[in-house]
Amino acid sequence: MPITSFHPPHRTLMGPGPSDVHPRILEALGRPTIGHLDPLFVGMMDECKALLKYAFQTENALTLPVSAPGSAGMEACFVNLLERGDKAIVCVNGVFGTRMIENVVRCGAEAIRVDTDWGKPVDVAAVEAALKANPDAKVLAFVHAETSTGAVSDAEKLCQLAQQYDCLSIVDTVTSLGGVPLYVDKWGVDAVYSGTQKCLSCTPGISPVSFSDKAIAVIKSRKQPVQSWFLDMNLILGYWGEGGKRAYHHTAPINALYGLHESLVMLQEEGLEHAWARHRTMHNALAAGLNALGIEFVVDAEYRLPQLNSVWIPEGVDDAKVRAQLLEEFSLEIGAGLGDFAGKVWRIGLMGFSARAENVRLLISALAKAMQ
Numbered sequence: 001m002p003i004t005s006f007h008p009p010h011r012t013l014m015g016p017g018p019s020d021v022h023p024r025i026l027e028a029l030g031r032p033t034i035g036h037l038d039p040l041f042v043g044m045m046d047e048c049k050a051l052l053k054y055a056f057q058t059e060n061a062l063t064l065p066v067s068a069p070g071s072a073g074m075e076a077c078f079v080n081l082l083e084r085g086d087k088a089i090v091c092v093n094g095v096f097g098t099r100m101i102e103n104v105v106r107c108g109a110e111a112i113r114v115d116t117d118w119g120k121p122v123d124v125a126a127v128e129a130a131l132k133a134n135p136d137a138k139v140l141a142f143v144h145a146e147t148s149t150g151a152v153s154d155a156e157k158l159c160q161l162a163q164q165y166d167c168l169s170i171v172d173t174v175t176s177l178g179g180v181p182l183y184v185d186k187w188g189v190d191a192v193y194s195g196t197q198k199c200l201s202c203t204p205g206i207s208p209v210s211f212s213d214k215a216i217a218v219i220k221s222r223k224q225p226v227q228s229w230f231l232d233m234n235l236i237l238g239y240w241g242e243g244g245k246r247a248y249h250h251t252a253p254i255n256a257l258y259g260l261h262e263s264l265v266m267l268q269e270e271g272l273e274h275a276w277a278r279h280r281t282m283h284n285a286l287a288a289g290l291n292a293l294g295i296e297f298v299v300d301a302e303y304r305l306p307q308l309n310s311v312w313i314p315e316g317v318d319d320a321k322v323r324a325q326l327l328e329e330f331s332l333e334i335g336a337g338l339g340d341f342a343g344k345v346w347r348i349g350l351m352g353f354s355a356r357a358e359n360v361r362l363l364i365s366a367l368a369k370a371m372q
């Protein structure tokens with residue numbers, strides 16, 4: 001039997017990402033491919049940078065989409081800012097903080113781990129104690145929106161502490177960008193990375209990043225070269241147009257960038273504040289429906305991410321069976337628990353285009369049926 005074309009079904013994506021991709025973005029992906037050094041494409045790259053600056057709320061010159069998923073954006077921040085023998089304080093309150101530790105260690109640097117219970121925001125007092133105890137730390141790294149738990153941390157306070165103790169901040173905003181307030185310049189973030197497949201509702205595989213002037217100065221004065229050729233910002237800068245130059249570095253994912261451009265145009269049209277408010281409104285509607293079903297949230301209301309709702313699986317309910325029924329009968333995807341939360345928690349995403357009233361209604365009625 002010859003293998004034939006792949007035609008996936010239409011799903012409603014309400015897990016931890018990817019989220020539903022808006023039809024406008026899907027249409028943009030199918031536009032004619034042109035050369036990546038074509039002046040028209042280069043103009044579009046400049047627009048992507050300008051739109052990303054708006055999304056991140058920054059004037060950082062080094063703001064661009066890395067041609068690889070969020071994990072590569074994470075790696076880009078660590079490999080560029082850390083050298084062998086450096087020290088980084090890493091906050092762990094879920095899976096993605098643990099992944100940051102891996103990055104630090106693979107840079108040949110020392111990771112000072114500050115743990116907070118899963119489901120809670122990063123413990124600011126414990127971070128300050130670690131900064132005091134490690135005056136030689138170069139970096140403070142944390143996840144703004146922990147996708148494994150649904151908790152949001154106080155990024156403004158943590159970045160302020162990093163500045164006070166003369167550290168560079170690295171902030172994971174993969175799940176926060178476009179979903180909750182994020183102010184890169186106002187909060188003094190030094191290096192930030194995100195993903196396209198969450199609240200931007202674009203296809204996965206691109207990682208927007210932004211570096212402050214202070215971070216760029218550190219990157220430019222490194223003693224050792226960045227160990228990753230592909231993620232070396234000194235080289236990527238030339239491709240994304242430092243000083244108007246465009247030197248070949250790699251071939252950009254041309255059509256994927258059309259998709260990102262369209263999603264950022266849509267974010268600009270809606271307005272950041274409106275996008276944040278929409279996520280919050282949909283979260284409130286979802287919470288009311290879940291409450292009526294007797295389902296409880298993992299995270300206290302104060303620290304709850306509207307776009308990632310972690311809930312305890314009720315006693316006696318079969319996790320795998322319910323998720324399989326949602327997929328088969330309603331073509332609806334929700335997320336399983338990760339790490340310590342596997343088998344105990346469902347993760348219900350309301351990200352980007354998924355954060356709309358008909359999705360909330362579908363989820364509540366489908367879940368009510370599947371749990372019978």
Ligand code: PLP
Nearest residue numbers: 069070071096147172174175195
């Ligand atoms: N950081 C966080 C908080 C995430 O939620 C994810 C993905 O879910 C990542 C990093 C990694 O992103 P990607 O899967 O695009 O590599």
